[in-house]
Amino acid sequence: MRPLLEITGVTKRFRGLVALDNINLALAPGEIVGLIGPNGAGKTTLVNVITGVHKADEGDITFSGRSIKRERPDRIARLGIARTFQVVQPFPAMTVLENVTAAALFAGGAASIAEARDAAAHHLEFCGLADQAGKPASALTLAGRKRLELAKSLALRPKLLMLDEVNAGLNPAEIDNALELIASIANRGITIFLIEHLMKVVTRTAQRVIVLHHGRLIADGPVAQVLSDETVVEAYLGRRFAERMAGAGI
Amino acid sequence: MTLRLVLIAAATVLAIFGLAQADAYVIRLATIFGMYATLALSWNIIGGFAGYPSFATAAFFGLGAYITAVGQNAGLPLPVAVALSGAVAALFAGLLGTAILHLRGRYFAIASLVVAEVLRELTNSWTDVTGGGMGINLPLIDGSVIGQAQFYLVAMLSLAAIALAATIWLDRSRLGMALRCIAQNEDAAQIIGVDTRKAKTFGFMLSSLFVGFVGGVYASWVTYIDPTDVYDGALSIKPILMALLGGVGTIFGPLLGAFTYLALEELLWRNLLEFHAGILGLMVVLLVLFLPGGLSEIRGRGLFHLLTRRRQPS
Numbered sequence: 001m002r003p004l005l006e007i008t009g010v011t012k013r014f015r016g017l018v019a020l021d022n023i024n025l026a027l028a029p030g031e032i033v034g035l036i037g038p039n040g041a042g043k044t045t046l047v048n049v050i051t052g053v054h055k056a057d058e059g060d061i062t063f064s065g066r067s068i069k070r071e072r073p074d075r076i077a078r079l080g081i082a083r084t085f086q087v088v089q090p091f092p093a094m095t096v097l098e099n100v101t102a103a104a105l106f107a108g109g110a111a112s113i114a115e116a117r118d119a120a121a122h123h124l125e126f127c128g129l130a131d132q133a134g135k136p137a138s139a140l141t142l143a144g145r146k147r148l149e150l151a152k153s154l155a156l157r158p159k160l161l162m163l164d165e166v167n168a169g170l171n172p173a174e175i176d177n178a179l180e181l182i183a184s185i186a187n188r189g190i191t192i193f194l195i196e197h198l199m200k201v202v203t204r205t206a207q208r209v210i211v212l213h214h215g216r217l218i219a220d221g222p223v224a225q226v227l228s229d230e231t232v233v234e235a236y237l238g239r240r241f242a243e244r245m246a247g248a249g250i
Numbered sequence: 251m252t253l254r255l256v257l258i259a260a261a262t263v264l265a266i267f268g269l270a271q272a273d274a275y276v277i278r279l280a281t282i283f284g285m286y287a288t289l290a291l292s293w294n295i296i297g298g299f300a301g302y303p304s305f306a307t308a309a310f311f312g313l314g315a316y317i318t319a320v321g322q323n324a325g326l327p328l329p330v331a332v333a334l335s336g337a338v339a340a341l342f343a344g345l346l347g348t349a350i351l352h353l354r355g356r357y358f359a360i361a362s363l364v365v366a367e368v369l370r371e372l373t374n375s376w377t378d379v380t381g382g383g384m385g386i387n388l389p390l391i392d393g394s395v396i397g398q399a400q401f402y403l404v405a406m407l408s409l410a411a412i413a414l415a416a417t418i419w420l421d422r423s424r425l426g427m428a429l430r431c432i433a434q435n436e437d438a439a440q441i442i443g444v445d446t447r448k449a450k451t452f453g454f455m456l457s458s459l460f461v462g463f464v465g466g467v468y469a470s471w472v473t474y475i476d477p478t479d480v481y482d483g484a485l486s487i488k489p490i491l492m493a494l495l496g497g498v499g500t501i502f503g504p505l506l507g508a509f510t511y512l513a514l515e516e517l518l519w520r521n522l523l524e525f526h527a528g529i530l531g532l533m534v535v536l537l538v539l540f541l542p543g544g545l546s547e548i549r550g551r552g553l554f555h556l557l558t559r560r561r562q563p564s
Contacts, residue, residue: 072445073440074439074440074445077440082441083441089437089438089441090438101427102427103443106443106444107442113427156442
């Protein structure tokens with residue numbers, strides 16, 4: 001099958017720092033892929049390069065067969081790539097419903113504001129925020145804001161959804177809820193790129209995992225295989241974690 | 251809905267023509283109110299909706315004034331000259347916008363601040379067309395003195411009414427939504443697919459269109475303009491103060507602010523000839539300190555409430 005997203009030889013430098021070094025990867029339609037790596041590995045930079053916030057210095061990025069390397073972020077959003085931010089980015093003075101309505105209106109292809117509002121109400125329902133619709137976005141709890149990010153992303157009607165640390169700062173119960181939500185999003189056939197540092201999330205949700213380290217892609221494969229990979233263990237997980245994982249039979 | 255619109259339009263027309271029957275002093279004040287209200291409403295589009303604090307109002311005002319002046323001297327009828335003023339101002343805003351609208355916050359403010367200075371110098375030097383520092387005369391319109399005053403009153407108040415209608419439309423439109431998203435979080439706006447460059451440029455153009463019209467009507471009203479008068483920096487500051495007074499980003503706030511500002515200006519000017527500017531400045535500082543959201547923050551009853559309420563999200 002033709003990959004939905006294909007990244008070939010992408011390099012991104014910030015002055016002297018090579019943030020991404022010759023990255024090659026592909027996401028197939030419908031896949032759930034995890035992206036892990038220590039802080040500063042280049043995970044968020046990769047997301048920013050894909051969404052057009054940063055431009056790649058070298059290499060190419062194709063989405064549904066067309067190059068998006070030179071497109072602006074708003075174009076890329078309309079083509080079907082949505083993302084959530086590690087630090088949530090609501091429109092604070094708007095209500096929860098208005099936030100999602102805006103998303104449905106601009107990249108979601110709604111014909112009118114009324115239609116966008118209907119779509120938004122539906123996405124809020126799906127994300128469990130229906131009862132908060134009239135609140136200002138700034139009044140939500142962190143878990144609520146993360147859900148709002150998800151609802152906004154869904155309102156864009158994406159083919160690919162990149163979740164950047166969508167679980168950071170949540171408590172275990174909230175994480176479980178979020179994971180259920182992610183699973184039901186995946187069931188709709190949306191390809192998910194899960195950027196995480198919480199191993200639990202990746203092992204429970206993703207089918208395949210990619211590891212970044214110092215801007216290099218050091219592993220790409222099924223979860224069990226990558227977690228037992230020597231380089232990954234050395235670079236990121238540490239031996240004790242690897243042993244524990246082996247003991248748990250993963 | 252349509253019936254309501256027709257009724258409101260009829261009431262507005264009646265009010266404008268009713269005012270025209272008042273004495274010369276009231277007519278003059280009401281004309282200035284129309285001018286101030288249009289400028290404040292225009293600024294509110296780019297400064298309030300989009301959150302881009304433009305200090306370029308004087309630039310578009312002066313440009314509009316000179317287009318009408320030069321156009322009329324070349325034989326254009328007044329309505330055509332004023333229409334051209336708006337069109338050129340909007341076009342200029344489009345070009346200027348592509349150059350400076352990628353700057354954010356105070357950087358944009360500073361970049362917009364110098365535009366009027368540049369235009370003033372150009373106008374000063376281009377003596378053949380503009381008359382340079384000597385200024386330029388405009389043909390008088392026909393009619394009695396009071397008839398002329400009534401004409402400009404109707405013109406300015408109509409512009410204010412149109413600018414208000416445009417604001418109401420904007421508030422419910424896709425463009426308005428895009429601008430509000432940009433004001434609150436420009437990066438997030440891009441990520442949800444808002445073409446931020448296009449939206450900001452359209453917002454800036456719409457804002458400048460009305461400023462250009464007002465500049466044109468003003469030039470014809472005063473019949474003589476010079477660069478220091480129409481590119482006056484105060485023309486950039488006053489609309490911002492009015493919007494701040496009334497409530498930035500609201501629909502009726504700028505209107506309320508223009509009225510309050512004019513009342514303050516008029517009262518202080520008359521009673522404190524020596525120090526009126528100082529008192530005005532002080533009042534503005536106090537108002538901004540204690541009512542940062544503008545007078546709209548005082549949620550009043552009755553008519554006042556109608557003017558200042560924010561639209562409830564549906």
